[in-house]
Each structure stands twice: as structure tokens, then as C-alpha cells.
Amino acid sequence: MNQDTLNYKAGYIALAGRPNVGKSTLVNTIMGQKIAAVSPKPQTTRRRQLGILTLPQSQLIFVDAPGIHLQHHKLGEALNQTAEEIISDVDVIAWVVDGSAEPSGDDLQARDLLIQGKRRKKLVLIVNKIDRVLEENRPAVLERYQSLLPDARPVLVSATTKEGVDELLAVISDLLPVHPPYYDEDEITDLYEREIAADLIREAALKHLREEVPHALAVRVDEFKEREDGKTYVAATLFVERESQKGIVIGQGAEMLKRIGTSARVEMEKMGDRSIFLELRVKVAKGWRDDPDFLRRLGFEIKKKK
Numbered sequence: 001m002n003q004d005t006l007n008y009k010a011g012y013i014a015l016a017g018r019p020n021v022g023k024s025t026l027v028n029t030i031m032g033q034k035i036a037a038v039s040p041k042p043q044t045t046r047r048r049q050l051g052i053l054t055l056p057q058s059q060l061i062f063v064d065a066p067g068i069h070l071q072h073h074k075l076g077e078a079l080n081q082t083a084e085e086i087i088s089d090v091d092v093i094a095w096v097v098d099g100s101a102e103p104s105g106d107d108l109q110a111r112d113l114l115i116q117g118k119r120r121k122k123l124v125l126i127v128n129k130i131d132r133v134l135e136e137n138r139p140a141v142l143e144r145y146q147s148l149l150p151d152a153r154p155v156l157v158s159a160t161t162k163e164g165v166d167e168l169l170a171v172i173s174d175l176l177p178v179h180p181p182y183y184d185e186d187e188i189t190d191l192y193e194r195e196i197a198a199d200l201i202r203e204a205a206l207k208h209l210r211e212e213v214p215h216a217l218a219v220r221v222d223e224f225k226e227r228e229d230g231k232t233y234v235a236a237t238l239f240v241e242r243e244s245q246k247g248i249v250i251g252q253g254a255e256m257l258k259r260i261g262t263s264a265r266v267e268m269e270k271m272g273d274r275s276i277f278l279e280l281r282v283k284v285a286k287g288w289r290d291d292p293d294f295l296r297r298l299g300f301e302i303k304k305k306k
């Protein structure tokens with residue numbers, strides 16, 4: 001074993017914060033490709049998202065914890081529970097906040113959840129969106145958030161301009177335990193392809209449907225396989241709660257579903273650099289948001305790290 005292998009660091013990092021602070025955008029920036037669903041609407045991240053960054057000296061496994069929020073549905077509970085469980089199972093917890101906004105009640109709620117599960121965890125404070133903050137105001141913004149989590153190592157970043165992102169990676173790498181890499185570089189793509197496909201389809205649906213159905217929509221990827229003609233065949237089901245929503249998702253003459261399919265396919269092709277044949281269908285699953293079995297099947301469960 002050479003020196004490098006002995007000092008290699010690897011670990012899990014939870015990105016936690018209220019919805020819309022830019023967690024998904026940050027993961028995408030760090031990974032340099034589209035991994036997590038990004039949308040201007042809050043609460044797009046419905047389940048555990050992973051981006052794994054393998055550097056020469058460290059492997060950073062990002063867990064994009066769901067936006068922590070209160071909701072009456074069981075889905076809300078599942079989201080909060082997921083966040084808690086993720087946090088108890090990581091090496092570093094990063095509290096992501098929006099530096100262009102004042103700290104809000106939701107921020108504090110997210111922070112309290114982090115502190116609760118803190119036990120021996122390393123903390124990082126990621127103040128995002130600093131491209132929207134004037135240079136001279138940045139120290140004050142940093143101080144305001146830092147006073148809310150004084151034990152954390154603070155970093156100012158912009159997920160959109162990439163400012164501060166290298167420093168962030170250095171700070172996190174520094175906090176990780178010495179550990180061999182958890183994943184081979186090749187393994188990473190296969191592992192998450194289906195999940196990424198489901199997210200891209202969901203994202204496309206949210207984009208086209210606007211306010212009409214979003215929260216009642218779940219996506220399951222049923223098939224994902226390479227075909228002999230070189231295309232990748234992907235079949236997925238969009239679940240809605242009511243017949244009327246099914247009609248909206250399909251649209252007149254299946255126009256809406258076609259539009260969703262095209263957008264999703266384009267994004268999937270961009271990401272994977274290959275041709276995709278995408279088949280979508282829509283099904284009604286009444287009350288799926290309150291059905292624990294359904295939620296579990298869609299991936300709202302915690303896989304323990306290996």
C-alpha cells in the first residue's frame with residue numbers, strides 16, 4: 001500500500017437545508033453534470049440523491065437530503081424522516097443556506113434537525129447564491145448565518161457561477177475520515193442511471209405541467225436497457241392520484257405526454273451522450289402519497305451505506 005492509499009479520505013456528506021436554497025444545483029455543479037432534479041419550484045427533491053465525486057485524494061459521496069418542511073401528507077413525514085435518517089448516517093453535515101435571503105423559520109427548522117442528529121458529526125455551513133450578494137455585504141451575511149451554527153466551517157459559494165466551489169471541496173475533503181473509496185469510478189454511473197432518469201422525467205413533467213399536478217406526481221422507471229441498435233430503451237410510469245390528473249398529464253391527443261417525453265429524452269441524451277428511446281405511460285394510484293408501501297417501492301427508504 002503506498003502513501004496515497006493510506007491517506008485516502010472518503011465519506012458521506014448530507015446537504016441539508018430548506019427547499020430552494022440550491023442544494024440540487026450545487027450537486028450538479030460539483031458533479032459537472034445533471035444528477036439531481038433542479039426546478040424553480042420548491043420540493044423537487046423527493047428522495048435521497050447521490051452524487052459521488054472521486055478526486056485523487058478523496059471520494060465525496062453527497063446525499064442531497066430532501067427539503068425539510070411540514071406537510072400533512074404521509075409523504076411529508078417520509079421526507080422528514082428520510083432527512084433525519086440520512087443525517088444520522090453521514091460523516092459530514094452541510095447546512096446549505098441562501099445568502100441572498102434573510103434566515104427564515106424554515107432555515108432554523110432545518111438547522112435544528114441537524115443539531116439534533118449532530119453526535120460527533122463535522123459541520124459545514126454553505127452560504128450559497130453569493131453571486132447575488134455585493135462583495136462588501138458578504139462578511140455580514142456570513143456572520144449572520146454563522147452565528148446560527150457556530151461550530152460549522154463556513155464557506156461562501158455560488159452554485160451557478162462556481163465561485164467558492166473548489167474551496168468547499170477542499171474544506172469537506174479535509175473533514176472526511178481516512179477511508180478507502182466506497183465506489184469504483186465505473187460503478188457510479190450504472191448505479192444511478194435509473195434514478196437519474198426518473199428525476200429527469202419528473203423534472204420535465206413539472207416544467208410542462210406548471211401548477212396543475214406536480215405534487216400528485218411520482219415517476220417509476222420500469223425498464224432501462226441497452227438495445228442492439230445502440231439505443232437505450234427506457235420505459236417509465238408516471239403515477240397520479242386522480243383520473244382527472246391523468247387526463248391533464250396525457251393532454252389532448254397525448255400532446256402533453258409527448259412534450260414531457262421529448263424534454264426528458266433530450267435531457268437524458270445530453271447527460272448520457274447517447275440516443276434514448278423513451279416510452280412513458282400514466283397510471284392512477286389513488287392516494288399514493290399516503291401509502292407507505294407505494295412510497296417505499298418508489299425509493300423513499302434508507303439504504304444503509306455499505
Ligand SMILES: Nc1nc2c(ncn2[C@@H]2O[C@H](COP(=O)(O)OP(=O)(O)OP(=O)(O)O)[C@@H](O)[C@H]2O)c(=O)[nH]1
Pocket residue numbers: 018019020021022023024025026037038039040041042043044045066067128129130131132157158159160161
Ligand atoms: N443566483 C443563484 N441562483 C441559484 C444558485 N443556486 C441555485 N439557484 C437557483 O435557486 C433555485 C432553487 O435551486 P434548487 O437547486 O432546485 O434548490 P434545492 O435546495 O435543491 O431545492 P429542493 O429540491 O426543493 O430541496 C433554482 O431556481 C436555482 O437556479 C446560486 O448559486 N445563485
